[in-house]
Amino acid sequence: MTANAHENPVREAADGNRSGGGKPDLPLLFQPMQIRGLTIRNRIVVSPMCQYSSEDGTPTDWHLVHLGQFAMGGAGIVFCEETAVVESARKTYHCAGIYTDKQVKAMRRITDFIRARGAASAMQLGHAGRKAACKAPWDGFRPLRPEDAKDGEAPWQGISSSPVPVGAGAIAPKEMDRDDIRQAIEDYRVATLRTLEAGFDICEVHGAHGYLIQQFLSPIVNHRTDGYGGDLQGRMRFGLELVEAVRAAWPKEMPLFFRTSAVDGKGGHWDINDTVALAKELKARGVDVVDTSSGGINGPLTVAIVPRVPGYHVPYAERIRKEADITTMVVGLITEARHAEAILQEGKADLVALARELMWNPYWPVHAAKELGVPDYLDLLPRTYGWWLQRREDVRRIYPTGTEAEIPMTR
Numbered sequence: 001m002t003a004n005a006h007e008n009p010v011r012e013a014a015d016g017n018r019s020g021g022g023k024p025d026l027p028l029l030f031q032p033m034q035i036r037g038l039t040i041r042n043r044i045v046v047s048p049m050c051q052y053s054s055e056d057g058t059p060t061d062w063h064l065v066h067l068g069q070f071a072m073g074g075a076g077i078v079f080c081e082e083t084a085v086v087e088s089a090r091k092t093y094h095c096a097g098i099y100t101d102k103q104v105k106a107m108r109r110i111t112d113f114i115r116a117r118g119a120a121s122a123m124q125l126g127h128a129g130r131k132a133a134c135k136a137p138w139d140g141f142r143p144l145r146p147e148d149a150k151d152g153e154a155p156w157q158g159i160s161s162s163p164v165p166v167g168a169g170a171i172a173p174k175e176m177d178r179d180d181i182r183q184a185i186e187d188y189r190v191a192t193l194r195t196l197e198a199g200f201d202i203c204e205v206h207g208a209h210g211y212l213i214q215q216f217l218s219p220i221v222n223h224r225t226d227g228y229g230g231d232l233q234g235r236m237r238f239g240l241e242l243v244e245a246v247r248a249a250w251p252k253e254m255p256l257f258f259r260t261s262a263v264d265g266k267g268g269h270w271d272i273n274d275t276v277a278l279a280k281e282l283k284a285r286g287v288d289v290v291d292t293s294s295g296g297i298n299g300p301l302t303v304a305i306v307p308r309v310p311g312y313h314v315p316y317a318e319r320i321r322k323e324a325d326i327t328t329m330v331v332g333l334i335t336e337a338r339h340a341e342a343i344l345q346e347g348k349a350d351l352v353a354l355a356r357e358l359m360w361n362p363y364w365p366v367h368a369a370k371e372l373g374v375p376d377y378l379d380l381l382p383r384t385y386g387w388w389l390q391r392r393e394d395v396r397r398i399y400p401t402g403t404e405a406e407i408p409m410t411r
């Protein structure tokens with residue numbers, strides 16, 4: 001497969017992290033930002049949101065509309081959902097994958113649309129590991145059972161650092177030997193080349209939420225006694241070797257993100273100090289942004305480890321940013337423009353990601369821009385919307401709701 005870099009109107013010469021875009025009068029949330037050779041139009045990120053709507057791992061029109069609406073709404077970066085590097089790495093039969101040419105082609109249609117709307121597109125490469133072969137969230141993520149085969153959803157065996165099943169009723173995963181480890185890293189390398197071919201601007205390695213990489217990081221699952229287990233260095237080794245392979249395959253001028261679970265559970269098995277140590281190693285290997293999340297190694301993802309207060313990952317992102325001196329992206333119940341702006345102003349993170357709020361209001365960036373006093377906030381929208389809305393805004397300013405007027409009943 002060739003790794004042709006595609007044209008990107010927002011891509012420029014590489015010059016490191018965190019630089020602004022020369023618009024100091026704007027709120028930070030709306031200042032462009034350069035990461036390597038990519039300039040993003042603002043610091044609002046659509047966080048990855050699995051849709052369980054792919055067909056044979058291939059995104060459909062659903063994904064085009066779902067992701068396209070966020071680009072239309074003015075976000076700086078639009079993340080696609082966690083996307084499996086091989087078929088057996090999927091969580092469910094309906095998860096997305098990037099292991100066939102058909103999938104690449106379907107994604108290219110989406111990334112082209114996102115770029116045409118002025119946003120950058122981001123891939124999240126994932127591997128479910130022992131969390132493979134389950135049902136969707138609305139079926140409780142329950143492990144597939146042999147009887148599901150009659151609906152075309154036969155269970156399959158996942159792989160992991162150690163043969164520890166994810167829960168009652170789940171098949172114990174195969175403990176990965178050296179060949180399996182080499183193969184998984186190779187799968188990521190090939191998926192990275194496909195990500196490039198699919199037209200993405202950013203590649204993220206999903207190292208959080210209890211999936212394969214975290215199954216090596218966390219001693220809750222990793223009970224190995226070889227060089228890929230044991231102490232922190234041993235448990236980090238798989239993830240770091242994998243990142244090295246991805247970085248080598250992903251062009252130098254293009255940004256690489258890594259999503260981390262800052263803490264993996266109550267009891268301090270993997271804690272923020274471990275995450276800071278990991279972030280330093282990631283930075284040394286060319287990772288540009290640490291995307292800060294939490295949890296997922298044990299129990300359902302919907303069970304909170306960190307209290308779900310607004311901005312619940314901000315303290316982690318702040319520590320990683322300061323102690324590992326790396327750009328951070330933060331997510332977690334951030335719903336208000338002023339809150340997002342304050343996180344950036346106070347130097348707690350560099351990018352603000354939203355998931356559920358954007359399902360509620362895909363035009364959140366435009367509303368936030370208006371609230372924060374960005375003069376040409378309607379420019380974030382397509383002209384076919386903005387032109388009309390500008391006229392509506394002008395009239396609303398002159399005639400606020402409640403204005404009395406004589407409405408003619410005849411010509």
Ligand SMILES: Cc1cc2nc3c(=O)[nH]c(=O)nc-3n(C[C@H](O)[C@H](O)[C@H](O)COP(=O)(O)O)c2cc1C
Pocket residue numbers: 047048049050051081082124206209259293331332333334353354355356357
């Ligand atoms: C429908 C849905 C699907 C999600 N899928 C993913 C995913 O594919 N990868 C991932 O890393 N996080 C996923 N998440 C987690 C979100 O990216 C985000 O971290 C989380 O929802 C907290 O942000 P919020 O409070 O703004 O929703 C998902 C969340 C939702 C609501």
